[in-house]
Ligand SMILES: Nc1ncnc2c1ncn2[C@@H]1O[C@H](COP(=O)(O)OP(=O)(O)OP(=O)(O)O)[C@@H](O)[C@H]1O
C-alpha cells in the first residue's frame with residue numbers, strides 16, 4: 001500500500017541546508033495502523049507531507065498502491081489528495097474566514113457531492129466529534145481542541161482509504177482524545193490504513209506497530225504491545 | 228497576586244451567545260505554580276487571555292497585585308503585558324515573516340533593550356530551548372514543536388514575574404517536554420508565578436496545585452500530589 005525507498009528530503013534556503021529525512025525505508029501494508037514517534041524536529045511531519053502528496057522527496061521513491069508517485073501528473077495527484085487520502089494537519093490548516101461547517105464541506109466540493117448532501121454529511125461529521133452546536137463558528141471563535149476536531153472531521157469526510165493524522169490529539173483532554181481514537185479505531189476496523197504521528201504513548205498504543213524516528217532517520221520499530 | 232472574582236465571559240456573535248466563563252472565582256498567590264485542566268472548550272484559554280490582559284471579562288473583576296485591571300489605562304495595560312507577564316499561546320502566535328531570532332527579540336524591543344544586547348539574549352534563549360541552529364528559520368521552516376519552543380523562549384525573554392503558558396508541551400515529545408518543564412521549574416524556584424494549562428497529568432504534576440474547569444466553571448481543585 002505504502003512503500004518508501006531510500007527517501008531523503010533536504011530543505012535548502014539560500015546557503016542553509018537541513019536534511020529532514022535521511023535514507024528512509026518504510027513499508028506500510030494495506031489496512032495497517034501504524035504510529036510514528038520521535039523527538040521534535042526528527043522529520044515526522046516532513047514524511048507525512050510526502051506521504052500525503054503535498055511535497056516531494058529530494059531523492060528516493062514513494063510508491064502508493066504500487067504506483068511511483070513521482071511519475072503521476074498533477075490531475076492524478078489531486079485525485080489522490082482529495083479522494084484517497086484524509087490528512088489531519090499538525091496545525092489544522094482551517095480556512096479562517098469560513099465556518100466549521102464550510103471547512104468540513106470543502107473536500108466534498110472537490111469530490112463533486114451536491115450541496116444538500118454535503119451539508120447533511122458535514123453536520124453529521126461535526127456531530128461525531130461533538131461540535132454540532134459550533135457549526136457556524138469560524139476557527140478564531142473556537143477553542144484549540146475544537147479547531148483540531150474540525151480538522152479531523154474534515155479529513156474523514158470523504159471516507160478515505162488512507163488516513164494520515166499528524167498529532168491529532170495534541171490539543172485534546174484525555175476524554176476527547178479517547179473519543180477521537182475511538183473514531184480512528186472504527187475506521188481501521190472498516191479497512192482504512194492509518195498512519196498517525198503522536199508523542200503520547202497512550203495514543204500510540206491504539207496502533208498495531210510503532211515506528212521511531214530520530215534526526216531524520218527511521219531508527220526502530222516495534223509492536224505496540226511492547227510499548 | 229492574581230484574584231479573579233465572580234468572572235463571567237460571554238462571546239456574542241450576532242444572535243449567537245456562548246458563555247465561556249461562568250461566575251469564576253480564583254486566587255493565585257505570588258510565587259505559586261498552578262496547573263489548569265479541563266475538557267476541550269471548557270474556558271481555559273479564555274481565562275488565560277483575561278489573566279494576560281489580552282481580553283476583558285463581561286462581568287466580574289480581575290485584580291493583579293491588588294490593582295483592578297478594569298480601571299487601568301492602555302499604557303498601564305501595555306506595561307503589564309510586555310514587562311510583567313510572559314504569555315505562551317496555545318497556537319504560538321509567531322510573526323510569520325520573521326526569523327526565530329527576531330520573534331524572540333520582539334518583547335525586548337518593547338522593553339527598550341538595545342540591539343546588541345537583544346541579539347545576544349535572544350540567541351541564549353534559543354540555545355536554552357535547543358534551537359540555536361534554527362535562529363534564521365521563519366516559522367514555516369520549523370517543525371510544530373520547534374515553533375512551540377520559539378514561542379516559549381519569546382515568552383520568557385524579559386524574565387517576567389508571571390508566566391501564563393497555554394498547553395506549552397502539546398506538540399513536544401516527552402524529552403523536549405521535560406526540558407521545557409525543567410525551565411519552568413527553575414523559574415518558579417527563582418520566584419516566578421506560573422499558571423499553566425495542560426491536558427497531560429505528567430505535566431500537571433510539576434505544579435503545586437491543580438484547578439479543574441468544566442463548561443466554563445471552576446469545579447474542583449487539589450494538590451498535585453493527589454493527581
Ligand atoms: N521549510 C523548511 N526549511 C528548512 N528546514 C525545515 C523546513 N521545514 C522543516 N524544517 C526542518 O526539518 C526538520 C524536520 O521537521 P519536521 O516538521 O518534519 O519535524 P517533526 O518530527 O514533525 O517535529 P515536531 O514533532 O516538532 O512536529 C526540523 O529540524 C525543521 O527545522
Ligand SMILES: Nc1ncnc2c1ncn2[C@@H]1O[C@H](COP(=O)(O)OP(=O)(O)OP(=O)(O)O)[C@@H](O)[C@H]1O
Nearest residue numbers: 141143144145238245247267268269270271272273
Ligand atoms: N470568539 C469566540 N466566539 C464565540 N465562541 C467562542 C469564541 N472563542 C471561544 N469560544 C467558545 O468558548 C468556549 C471556551 O473556549 P476556550 O478557548 O476558552 O476553551 P479551552 O478550554 O481553552 O479549550 P481547548 O482545551 O480545546 O483549548 C468554547 O466552547 C469555544 O467554542
Ligand SMILES: [Mg+2]
Nearest residue numbers: 045090370371
Ligand atoms: Mg511535526
Ligand SMILES: [Mg+2]
Nearest residue numbers: 143144272317
Ligand atoms: Mg485552549
